[in-house]
Amino acid sequence: MQDNGGIRRTWRQVLREAVLGARTDTKADGLANLVEPGREKAYEWFGNVHPRHQTQLQLLYGESQRAFESQTRQSMRVTIQCVLSNVLRDPRLMAEEPNRYLGEYLNKEISGLRARVDQDCALAVSRGINVGLTLGALISMVLLIMPLLAGGGGLLGLVGIEMGCTDRWSLMGAFVCGGVGAFGAVLSVLVRLRNTGGELSRRRTNGDRGTVAPGQMARAMRHEGVYRIFVGWILALAVYFLLSAGFIKLFDMPATTVEICAGNTAGAGTAFWGFWCGVGFLAGFNERWAFGLLDRSNRTERHAASSSQGSAAQASATESNST
Known part of the structure; x- marks a missing residue:
């Protein structure tokens, strides 16, 4: 009986999300919360060297938390976390001048994330x-x-x-x-x-x-x-x-x-x-x-x-x- 009740609740939740969209997240989350422990200094340097890309990632992360489908929210969170981890682990980030190839990588990933947000809308x-x-x-x-x-x-x-x-x-x-x-x-x-x-x-x-x-x-x-x-x-x-x-x-x-x-x-x-x-x-x-x-x-x-x-x-x- 408990399993049947759980199945009914799951189907009701799926039907509600299909019609009304995913429920609003009550806990706000920021881009800094995705930074791995020990990478805080690299994240600060990332904001100094690539401020435009950091702002775009922050905006996309905020939009992903308002996505219509819960799967879209989860997949975008994982993608943004992977992008941020790759950038903070990249040794070219610590250069005095912004690295051109690292910037191209960020532009491509941000463009893909933007397309997924537009598709969700x-x-x-x-x-x-x-x-x-x-x-x-x-x-x-x-x-x-x-x-x-x-x-x-x-x-x-x-x-x-x-x-x-x-x-x-x-x-x-x-x-x-x-x-x-x-x-x-x-x-x-x-x-x-x-x-x-x-x-x-x-x-x-x-x-x-x-x-x-x-x-x-x-x-x-x-x-x-x-x-x-x-x-x-x-x-x-x-x-x-x-x-x-x-x-x-x-x-x-x-x-x-x-x-x-x-x-x-x-x-x-x-x-x-x-x-x-x-x-x-x-x-x-x-x-x-x-x-x-x-x-x-x-x-x-x-x-x-x-x-x-x-x-x-x-x-x-x-x-x-x-x-």
Whole structure:
């Protein structure tokens, strides 16, 4: 029994980390704590001769303690400890001038560590948006079941509302169009997520990698994934009501609810479902009409650039007037 309980706790921990990320380390740790006993003088000399590399290693070690996955934290700690040990044991470190080959070694190792941190951030963002889309899709499935509860013996019957044939078909059409629009929004986001994890993480941190922890980015993107599903629902329903009410007449509908209930047209039901499923998918796929998921950073950069240019122009005009 104890083993089964331990297994269940392990699976819960693995599932939690996969969705929410690793738990926050309560004990802070610094780069100096990785120095082997007896190498303290070498570490001080390393900070004097290679201050830039020491600072970069310290920053990377701090970011590794906020990594999304616990395995990433452990592997980066081992890597940084190995790099620091190799440098402190190297006799070329004690030279009066920084050794070029030792500097190249540090640059290569730091570049690799930076790539692993960026990959962890991209994983957190992708994991968050995928979990959000999955939750939104499950909610959509629940909403699609609601028309089955409507009707004479369903929820509407409890309040004394009776629905005719055309009303039931219209209600089903609205829910199906909105549901397919939600899945169109999912496909739209997934298509734009390809090779854009780094862009999303930069947008979430305003270009500064160390501003927001990957776990926090995953939570934010999870909320945005659910939000995108409802954007697809709303857009698809808006298009459905506009077209079905006749406010906008772009093309003739293949079948109406009146024709379906009258039974005058063969295959009217199939044409009805196919038409509104296609309309709902296209409307949901264009959820990017809402506040863009991937281009906010560009807008921010353009706004900042225009503001800086305006400030520079104003400063130059002021200077010319003063002269």
